[in-house]
Amino acid sequence: MKLRKAVIIAAGRGTRFLPVTRSQPKEMLPLVDRPVLQYAVDEALDSGIDQVVMVTARGKPGIEDYFDRSFELEVFLKQKGDTERLRQAQELSRKVNVCYVRQKEQLGLGHAIATARDVVGEEPFAVILPDDIIDSEVPTMRRMAEIYEKYKVGVVAVERVGDEDTRKYGIIEPKEVADGVYEVLGLVEKPESAQAPSRLGIVGRYIFTPEIFDAIDDTPPGQGGEIQITDAMQRLLGKQKLYAYELEGVRHDTGTPLGWLKANIAYALKREDIGPELRDYLKKLK
Numbered sequence: 001m002k003l004r005k006a007v008i009i010a011a012g013r014g015t016r017f018l019p020v021t022r023s024q025p026k027e028m029l030p031l032v033d034r035p036v037l038q039y040a041v042d043e044a045l046d047s048g049i050d051q052v053v054m055v056t057a058r059g060k061p062g063i064e065d066y067f068d069r070s071f072e073l074e075v076f077l078k079q080k081g082d083t084e085r086l087r088q089a090q091e092l093s094r095k096v097n098v099c100y101v102r103q104k105e106q107l108g109l110g111h112a113i114a115t116a117r118d119v120v121g122e123e124p125f126a127v128i129l130p131d132d133i134i135d136s137e138v139p140t141m142r143r144m145a146e147i148y149e150k151y152k153v154g155v156v157a158v159e160r161v162g163d164e165d166t167r168k169y170g171i172i173e174p175k176e177v178a179d180g181v182y183e184v185l186g187l188v189e190k191p192e193s194a195q196a197p198s199r200l201g202i203v204g205r206y207i208f209t210p211e212i213f214d215a216i217d218d219t220p221p222g223q224g225g226e227i228q229i230t231d232a233m234q235r236l237l238g239k240q241k242l243y244a245y246e247l248e249g250v251r252h253d254t255g256t257p258l259g260w261l262k263a264n265i266a267y268a269l270k271r272e273d274i275g276p277e278l279r280d281y282l283k284k285l286k
């Protein structure tokens with residue numbers, strides 16, 4: 001079955017971004033002038049996915065409004081004669097078919113994915129964590145969708161991590177099947193480097209078959225009382241194959257102030273309208 005749906009997970013607490021996240025979802029912080037969340041939605045659309053299921057939570061205002069149609073704004077831009085911004089505003093709400101589900105308690109990523117079960121139904125689906133913004137020529141999810149179409153198995157994105165970073169990621173035990181494509185033989189959640197089966201760490205892109213939902217149901221809470229998606233994936237590995245795609249391009253972790261600032265600088269420098277001036281400014285900084 002073709003991949004049509006993407007579940008975008010935006011229900012986390014964002015404690016590493018306090019105090020701003022007291023009243024502002026971190027997913028709505030801007031990367032230059034577009035919220036982080038829009039990059040995730042655009043990646044889904046650019047990968048041939050046309051339905052987005054957004055998992056949000058209490059105290060996350062602004063997300064629904066952002067992707068909705070704004071008549072007042074459109075009338076205002078029309079009266080002003082700002083046709084380019086008017087076109088952009090209309091296009092944004094027109095191109096996204098998005099529905100929302102709420103995670104009532106923040107019981108982990110596995111739990112957040114499971115809240116989308118009824119909307120996803122019995123078909124394969126993508127999961128995108130918007131914190132991870134990947135700047136690449138071809139969207140990462142598009143590449144993963146191609147692997148899914150070819151092998152008809154779940155796919156995760158992985159990235160090569162340093163020795164000191166293995167304990168921040170789920171690390172795969174890989175068997176290379178094609179250039180940058182691996183069969184996952186095993187998974188270890190956040191191992192010390194000596195115990196890590198490789199240096200390939202899982203990042204925020206997944207394609208799952210619907211069987212993952214039963215696997216999540218059967219997964220007891222792990223670290224920190226949360227239902228970890230890696231545990232559910234591990235459980236499913238015995239029954240189903242899983243592949244990994246080593247991402248190309250640059251990944252930014254926008255879930256922390258430092259990562260978010262770096263991503264802003266990287267994206268702003270690439271912009272023709274502000275990049276050159278920003279570069280001059282940065283050169284002048286002591």
Ligand code: UTP
Pocket residue numbers: 009010011012013014015016017055103105106107108109111112129130131255
């Ligand atoms: P993180 O580990 O980054 O947690 O979650 P967080 O809550 O967003 O941020 P910190 O650690 O408190 O600063 C990884 C992803 O899982 C989602 C987050 O939104 C993020 O996309 N998540 C996590 C949920 O949606 N619900 C949860 O219960 C936990």
